[in-house]
Amino acid sequence: MAVERVKVIQNILSGNDQVAERNRERFDEASVLAVNVMASPGAGKTSVIVRTMEALRGRARVGVIEGDIAGSIDTERVLKAGAVDAIQINTGGNCHLEANMIQKALDGLDLSALDLLFIENVGNLVCPTHWALGEHIRLCVLSTAEGDDKPVKYPEIFATSDVIVLNKIDLIELVDFDREFFYESVYALNPQVPVFEISCRTGTGVAEWAEWLVANRVEMPEVLMVERV
Amino acid sequence: MHEFGVMMYLLDAVEEKARELNASRVLVINLVIGDRASIVEDSLDYYFDQMTPGTLAEGARLSMRRVPMRFKCLNCENMFTPVNGTFRCPVCDSVGQVTEEGSEFLIESIEIER
Numbered sequence: 576m577a578v579e580r581v582k583v584i585q586n587i588l589s590g591n592d593q594v595a596e597r598n599r600e601r602f603d604e605a606s607v608l609a610v611n612v613m614a615s616p617g618a619g620k621t622s623v624i625v626r627t628m629e630a631l632r633g634r635a636r637v638g639v640i641e642g643d644i645a646g647s648i649d650t651e652r653v654l655k656a657g658a659v660d661a662i663q664i665n666t667g668g669n670c671h672l673e674a675n676m677i678q679k680a681l682d683g684l685d686l687s688a689l690d691l692l693f694i695e696n697v698g699n700l701v702c703p704t705h706w707a708l709g710e711h712i713r714l715c716v717l718s719t720a721e722g723d724d725k726p727v728k729y730p731e732i733f734a735t736s737d738v739i740v741l742n743k744i745d746l747i748e749l750v751d752f753d754r755e756f757f758y759e760s761v762y763a764l765n766p767q768v769p770v771f772e773i774s775c776r777t778g779t780g781v782a783e784w785a786e787w788l789v790a791n792r793v794e795m796p797e798v799l800m801v802e803r804v
Numbered sequence: 805m806h807e808f809g810v811m812m813y814l815l816d817a818v819e820e821k822a823r824e825l826n827a828s829r830v831l832v833i834n835l836v837i838g839d840r841a842s843i844v845e846d847s848l849d850y851y852f853d854q855m856t857p858g859t860l861a862e863g864a865r866l867s868m869r870r871v872p873m874r875f876k877c878l879n880c881e882n883m884f885t886p887v888n889g890t891f892r893c894p895v896c897d898s899v900g901q902v903t904e905e906g907s908e909f910l911i912e913s914i915e916i917e918r
Contacts, residue, residue, distance in 0.1 A: 578831055579918065583821055583911045587835065590813040670806055701842045702806035705909065725888050728871065731840045734902055763875065763891035764902045 591706055594674035596680065597711025604685035607638075607715060608792040609694060613708035613732060615725075616698030616720040619766040621649045622775035624693045625656040630785035631691070635792070638689040639662060640680050640766035642672040642697045649695065657689055671702035672711060686802040690792060700729040712791060719752040734764040738771070740784060745774040807844060811851035815861060818914060822860045825914035829863040834913045838871040838906035845870075873906030 586592060614620045620639075628637045636786045639650065639661040650663040662680045678746040679693060686692070694710060715736035717725055720743055726733040733739065739761065747754070754775045761770065769787060773780035814833075821828050836845050845868055846888045872885045878897035891900050 576917070578915055580913050580915045581825060582833075582913050584913075585817060585819075585911050587810060587814050587817070587909050587911055590816050591809075651878065670808075671808070673809060675842075682842070705806070705841065706809075724889060727886070727891065730902070731842065731907075734840070734907075759899050760891055765900050 577770050585722060588705060588707075591674045594678055595707035595709040598674055598677050599711075600709075601686060602692070602711065603683060605689070605693050606792075607686050607689050608712070608788075609692045609708075609710040610712045610714050610788070611694050611696060611697045611703070611708050612714050612717035612738070613700075613703045614698060614718075615700050615721060617773050618698070618716045618721060620695050620716055621652055621699070623714075623716050623740055623742060623773070624653055624695060626773075626775045626778070627693075627785050627788065628653070628657050629790060630781050635690040635789060636662050636688060638662075638684055638686075638692045638694065638696045640674070640677065640684070640696055642666060644668055644697060653693075653786065660684055666697055670697055670699050671773060672708060673737045674697050675705050677708045691789075700725065700732050704731045704735060712737045712788075714738050714740060716740045716742055719747045720750050722750075723753045723757040724760075726757065729763050733761055733768075736765065736768060738769050738787070741770060741772045742775055744772040744779060807847040807850050810843065811848060811855055814911065815852075815855055815859060817911060818825045818861055819912060821911075821914060822916055825861060825916060827914075827918055828870045829917050830864045830873035830914055831917060832865045832867055833861065833911065834915075835866070835868045836912045836916070837868055837874045838908040840907045841902055841909045850915050867901070869905050871908050875900030876903050877901075 612620050636659045639658050641649045643666045645665050647663045651660050662682055662683055664676050713736045715732050717785045771780055771784040773784055818833055856862050877886050877893035877898055877900045880896045882893050882895045884894055893900050
């Protein structure tokens with residue numbers, strides 16, 4: 576029987592990408608800016624979300640989708656900090672979120688009541704990188720305590736992020752974090768990427784980061800920032 | 805660990821393509837995977853063996869062409885694969901710039917029987 580070789584040339588995860596595009600359409604229709612928050616465990620993903628919400632209080636209605644292997648501690652934390660709505664996805668061992676998990680979660684979330692949606696990915700610097708969720712902004716959070724060599728060791732996440740938040744900047748002197756080496760590696764992978772140095776503990780730099788973030792929403796079509804007290 | 809999910813989507817895509825082509829079975833799946841994708845081949849092979857029985861790809865061979873991550877030196881234009889935990893050029897020690905080479909994540913072709 577004749578064997579035939581057929582060209583395909585298709586992204587391996589195109590099935591996931593298609594679902595991500597549909598999620599994106601839902602975000603766009605509701606004028607919700609969606610942010611995929613990626614980092615290793617303990618870098619401060621939830622703290623960054625909480626601090627950003629505090630900085631934008633009265634200016635943006637924030638929702639959160641929390642991806643964790645188990646538990647709902649983070650959901651409780653963001654609701655307490657003022658999130659309008661929060662949904663927990665337990666991946667049951669899966670190391671990253673996939674677009675269809677977000678699609679399902681969106682059925683339980685009223686997007687029309689939100690301006691900003693944080694999707695907190697599972698703590699991991701490798702696996703979330705290849706799975707588009709439909710987000711507008713890919714945020715990578717790194718903490719100084721993890722070390723300045725993370726861009727060299729995990730290049731893809733730094734190469735494909737739209738913005739980087741360097742958290743725990745108050746610890747920088749204590750953990751021998753070489754700023755010059757870090758920036759050199761980051762810009763080798765992603766020359767234009769904005770980097771914000773912040774401390775969720777002291778509040779340093781949070782306001783600048785939050786302003787940058789909402790400016791992205793203002794640029795979305797047909798958006799009126801909701802002004803509330 | 806994300807190889808499980810990758811294999812699920814990969815097999816879905818292959819199965820869909822094979823049906824489109826009226827294939828009776830798939831003999832080879834040719835992938836191109838850049839090192840930036842952090843894919844563990846053994847793990848991919850493992851899930852392939854676990855998940856293909858009963859599909860058109862049962863008994864097929866999974867062929868992977870790996871592409872190393874390549875940087876271009878901004879100073880001397882040397883192309884290099886980073887070594888020793890730095891993105892500096894091994895020739896002139898200037899900082900390089902990442903290129904698209906090594907970010908491939910593709911089903912390149914399938915070999916089928918009709």
